[in-house]
Amino acid sequence: MVSLSLWEADIISTVEFNHTGELLATGDKGGRVVIFQREPESKNAPHSQGEYDVYSTFQSHEPEFDYLKSLEIEEKINKIKWLPQQNAAHSLLSTNDKTIKLWKITERDKRPEGYNLKDEEGKLKDLSTVTSLQVPVLKPMDLMVEVSPRRVFANGHTYHINSISVNSDCETYMSADDLRINLWHLAITDRSFNIVDIKPANMEDLTEVITASEFHPHHCNLFVYSSSKGSLRLCDMRAAALCDKHSKLFEEPEDPSNRSFFSEIISSVSDVKFSHSGRYMLTRDYLTVKVWDLNMEARPIETYQVHDYLRSKLCSLYENDCIFDKFECAWNGSDSVIMTGAYNNFFRMFDRNTKRDVTLEASRESSKPRAVLKPRRVCVGGKRRRDDISVDSLDFTKKILHTAWHPAENIIAIAATNNLYIFQDKVNSEMH
Amino acid sequence: MEFKLEAHRIVSISLGKIYNSRGQRGGIKLHKNLLVSLVLRSARQVYLSDPCPGLYLAGSPVPPPQPGEPAAGPPAGWGEPPPPAARAAWPEPETPPERPAGPDARRAVDAEPAAPGAGDTLQGGEAAATAEAAWRRAEVPRAAAAGGAGDPAGGADVCPEGPRAAHRPCACPPGGEAGPGALSCAPRPAKDERPVPPPGCPRKRGAAAGDGPADCPAPGSSPLKKPRRHPEEPAGGAAAEEEEMETGNVANLISIFGSSFSGLLRKSPAGGREEAEAEESGPEAAEPGQICCDQPVLRDINPWSTAIVAF
Numbered sequence: 001m002v003s004l005s006l007w008e009a010d011i012i013s014t015v016e017f018n019h020t021g022e023l024l025a026t027g028d029k030g031g032r033v034v035i036f037q038r039e040p041e042s043k044n045a046p047h048s049q050g051e052y053d054v055y056s057t058f059q060s061h062e063p064e065f066d067y068l069k070s071l072e073i074e075e076k077i078n079k080i081k082w083l084p085q086q087n088a089a090h091s092l093l094s095t096n097d098k099t100i101k102l103w104k105i106t107e108r109d110k111r112p113e114g115y116n117l118k119d120e121e122g123k124l125k126d127l128s129t130v131t132s133l134q135v136p137v138l139k140p141m142d143l144m145v146e147v148s149p150r151r152v153f154a155n156g157h158t159y160h161i162n163s164i165s166v167n168s169d170c171e172t173y174m175s176a177d178d179l180r181i182n183l184w185h186l187a188i189t190d191r192s193f194n195i196v197d198i199k200p201a202n203m204e205d206l207t208e209v210i211t212a213s214e215f216h217p218h219h220c221n222l223f224v225y226s227s228s229k230g231s232l233r234l235c236d237m238r239a240a241a242l243c244d245k246h247s248k249l250f251e252e253p254e255d256p257s258n259r260s261f262f263s264e265i266i267s268s269v270s271d272v273k274f275s276h277s278g279r280y281m282l283t284r285d286y287l288t289v290k291v292w293d294l295n296m297e298a299r300p301i302e303t304y305q306v307h308d309y310l311r312s313k314l315c316s317l318y319e320n321d322c323i324f325d326k327f328e329c330a331w332n333g334s335d336s337v338i339m340t341g342a343y344n345n346f347f348r349m350f351d352r353n354t355k356r357d358v359t360l361e362a363s364r365e366s367s368k369p370r371a372v373l374k375p376r377r378v379c380v381g382g383k384r385r386r387d388d389i390s391v392d393s394l395d396f397t398k399k400i401l402h403t404a405w406h407p408a409e410n411i412i413a414i415a416a417t418n419n420l421y422i423f424q425d426k427v428n429s430e431m432h
Numbered sequence: 433m434e435f436k437l438e439a440h441r442i443v444s445i446s447l448g449k450i451y452n453s454r455g456q457r458g459g460i461k462l463h464k465n466l467l468v469s470l471v472l473r474s475a476r477q478v479y480l481s482d483p484c485p486g487l488y489l490a491g492s493p494v495p496p497p498q499p500g501e502p503a504a505g506p507p508a509g510w511g512e513p514p515p516p517a518a519r520a521a522w523p524e525p526e527t528p529p530e531r532p533a534g535p536d537a538r539r540a541v542d543a544e545p546a547a548p549g550a551g552d553t554l555q556g557g558e559a560a561a562t563a564e565a566a567w568r569r570a571e572v573p574r575a576a577a578a579g580g581a582g583d584p585a586g587g588a589d590v591c592p593e594g595p596r597a598a599h600r601p602c603a604c605p606p607g608g609e610a611g612p613g614a615l616s617c618a619p620r621p622a623k624d625e626r627p628v629p630p631p632g633c634p635r636k637r638g639a640a641a642g643d644g645p646a647d648c649p650a651p652g653s654s655p656l657k658k659p660r661r662h663p664e665e666p667a668g669g670a671a672a673e674e675e676e677m678e679t680g681n682v683a684n685l686i687s688i689f690g691s692s693f694s695g696l697l698r699k700s701p702a703g704g705r706e707e708a709e710a711e712e713s714g715p716e717a718a719e720p721g722q723i724c725c726d727q728p729v730l731r732d733i734n735p736w737s738t739a740i741v742a743f
Contacts, residue, residue: 074458097458159462178462209463228463261442261478264470268463315438318471319445324464 004030012415014402018082018090021406024052024413025092026420027077031061033094035105035145036422050411052422056105056145061096073098079164083186086170091150093173097160100175102151102186110138156182156192163213169220176213176225183237195243196225196235211326212271218278222247230267230285232292250281250292252299262314262323270326275335276407282338284329287311289340291352304350304357307342309380309391322396330405330412341400344389345416346376362400362414362421373423439479446472 009030016025024036037055064073074097083091083102090105114136119125159177166173174183174195181196196213200206213225221237233246254263266286273282281292283300287308290300306327310317317323322343329340341347342359350357359376379388402415410425446468453460453468 069459071459072457076458160458162463206466209466211463228466261439261471261474264474265467268467315442318442321449324467 007418010418012402012418012420013076014078014080015404015413015415015420016080016082016092017404017406017413018092019084019407021408021411023055023082023090024404024422025080025082025094026413026415027060027080027094028418029074029076031059031063031075031077031096033058033060033077033080033092033103036420050424056147058103058147060094060101060103061099064098078161081164081166081173083166084170093164093166095161095164095175098154098157100153100156100161100164100184101149102153104148104150106146106148108144108146109140109142111141112136113139151186151189153184153189153192156184162211165213165215165223167215167220168218172220174213174215174223176210178209181210181213181223181225181243193241195237195241197242197244211269214272214274216278217274217276224272224274224281226269226272226283228268229264230269232269232272232281232283234294248294248297250297250300252290258311260314262318265318265323266314271328273329273331275331276333277335280335282329282331284327284340286323286325286327289329289338289350291338302352304338304348306340306348307378309378313391317396320396322399325399325401327400328402330403332405332410333408339403339405339412341403341414343396343399344378344394345398345400346378347400347403347414360423362416362419362423364419436479439475442475443472443479446475 009028009032011029012026013029014025014027017023018025022038024038026034026036028034034054035056036052038050038052041050060077061075063075065071066073076096077094078096080092080094083093085091088106092103092105094101094103113120114134116130116133116136117125117127153175156175157177157180159179161175161177163176164173171187172183172185174181175192176182176196179197179199180194182192183195184192196210198208198210208227208229208231211226211228213223216222216224222234223237223243224232224234226232230251232250234248234250235243235245236247237243239245239247254267269283269285271282271284274280275282279294280301281294283290283292284306287310288306289304291302292300314323327341329338331338336353337349337351339347339349345362346359347362348357348359359378360373361376374387377385377388378394379385379390384390398417400414400416404413406412412423414421414423449468450465450472453465
């Protein structure tokens with residue numbers, strides 16, 4: 001079995017804030033999950049307020065080998081989704097290509113001392129030495145974070161899982177692979193319901209696959225899934241048990257002037273996210289991000305060019321496989337700004353109200369603590385300003401596929417290969 | 433013309449990707465392979481529709497295979513007919529092809545080559561047959577490569593030379609470059625694990641190369657046990673409860689589109705070399721290649737010299 005090099009295992013494959021933003025989870029190619037916790041702000045050290053430190057690290061998935069099919073199952077964490085917190089513990093779902101696991105994260109900061117029958121090392125005492133009884137007391141101890149796998153949802157998928165999404169009912173969640181979507185109950189691991197199945201009777205008829213899916217944030221019966229053909233399907237689970245028939249189909253007709261060999265590839269949707277309001281959806285395809293209104297199926301209401309200068313380079317990007325990169329997208333807490341990654345460790349933000357956009361870079365050089373990120377620019381011929389980068393000098397091995405935005409504040413997490421950058425907008429901490 | 437070269441290059445790159453994906457960790461990625469196959473299709477359409485002197489196109493290239501659909505009518509406005517030398521290689525494609533259906537197709541001893549107007553639609557059974565054949569061919573060279581270096585079959589080059597042997601050297605590396613990278617001319621394994629022959633193919637080659645290379649086994653050979661890895665649908669070979677991750681369609685597309693890409697399976701620089709060869713083979717491009725596919729149309733439109741055996 002091939003194993004990853006030490007370096008490769010650290011490549012971050014998913015980033016996700018929890019519902020309060022206090023915790024940030026990352027998954028990597030080596031199957032590990034690292035959780036960061038935001039330090040509480042304190043008046044004593046105002047400069048260190050709100051920084052994220054490592055809270056817990058654990059091995060979520062291991063490489064497996066399916067002997068029946070002679071297939072190796074990668075341990076790479078494809079997605080992490082937090083469950084809404086219902087008690088002192090935190091829970092999250094993490095998934096690789098085939099298996100979803102529910103992890104419970106608990107803290108222990110006290111321990112009982114003064115057992116009657118056990119000594120301090122836990123060995124049984126000689127009963128003859130016990131002369132009196134005492135009540136054990138809880139004494140503080142160094143914080144210990146314990147993580148345990150509570151559920152393993154296995155054998156639900158034949159194809160590779162690409163998304164998971166927790167329902168607003170907090171009882172169910174769905175997992176989607178290339179051709180099917182299953183609905184699970186969080187407490188039941190031995191069965192799931194198949195709610196979408198686009199596998200054709202004859203695989204030779206296959207024309208599209210499911211690329212991403214998400215539950216509506218408020219309506220527990222609604223979910224959306226995107227396809228490799230660039231369409232979105234909104235489905236209502238009340239309509240039928242099997243939601244193959246969509247309630248709404250969101251599709252934009254192709255611009256014939258842009259047709260090329262690679263039109264189909266670049267129209268494949270790599271990520272879909274509902275807005276916090278639940279009114280809009282954000283999609284990412286290779287060159288653009290689009291905002292869709294749930295009430296309008298014919299076309300997106302907004303389209304933003306992420307890196308249109310790559311349109312003339314699609315053939316090279318096809319050759320080096322970059323055209324298959326799956327970029328994610330994110331809303332800010334107030335749904336006024338959207339963000340997505342690009343190449344050369346650049347990431348882009350688009351303000352929907354002002355229609356202004358900015359390109360920023362996640363790199364060690366430009367990210368000294370408390371440094372202000374400088375906007376970057378890619379020049380496409382024509383006048384070149386001093387700090388511009390030309391298209392040909394972009395580093396396509398440095399890609400920002402995974403980004404996350406704090407649910408309430410202007411804090412973003414950017415995964416650049418094996419580095420995680422967390423940027424905070426101290427000046428404009430409040431959402432506009 | 434440059435579109436054709438570009439298209440050719442893209443087709444080669446695409447086939448290389450599909451081939452390489454088979455060894456990937458984690459199994460074949462269905463999404464990526466589907467996208468690659470779509471690019472393959474687009475490039476093929478462009479290649480075939482770009483009018484180019486010397487290119488003989490016998491059939492309609494356009495519609496993707498639609499199992500079950502009736503054959504389309506003959507398209508109009510194709511490229512010029514091939515030079516007479518090339519044409520002589522085929523039996524005259526005047527008669528409409530037999531439309532073999534289902535299992536009969538696999539055993540046709542000598543299907544006629546496609547008439548120019550033949551439809552190109554794949555029927556389900558044929559598609560399955562070609563897919564099956566394609567996958568088995570893939571197994572064959574691997575078995576051979578695994579068996580060791582050298583060319584045990586005595587250099588019976590699977591690259592179909594046929595009447596064009598004189599014109600165009602097989603782009604495959606001279607026998608014996610065993611190993612995963614050189615499957616284009618994989619030697620025939622001693623144990624004859626040949627796939628069911630698509631109709632028409634062996635006979636074409638028969639004139640040229642003795643008993644024919646591994647990719648087009650002699651007609652009439654009995655169907656072989658399918659490789660366990662990729663069971664076909666109708667056989668119901670897949671475990672009842674658990675299904676295989678079916679990627680047979682990928683192989684099918686390769687067999688439909690991918691006959692004869694010279695130098696395809698050489699790692700690099702595939703692009704440059706192919707273009708050079710395409711150029712030098714301009715007039716020869718018209719010559720029909722040895723296509724291991726029962727599609728009547730493809731037989732005649734294939735301009736390239738080597739079959740994709742490894743797939």
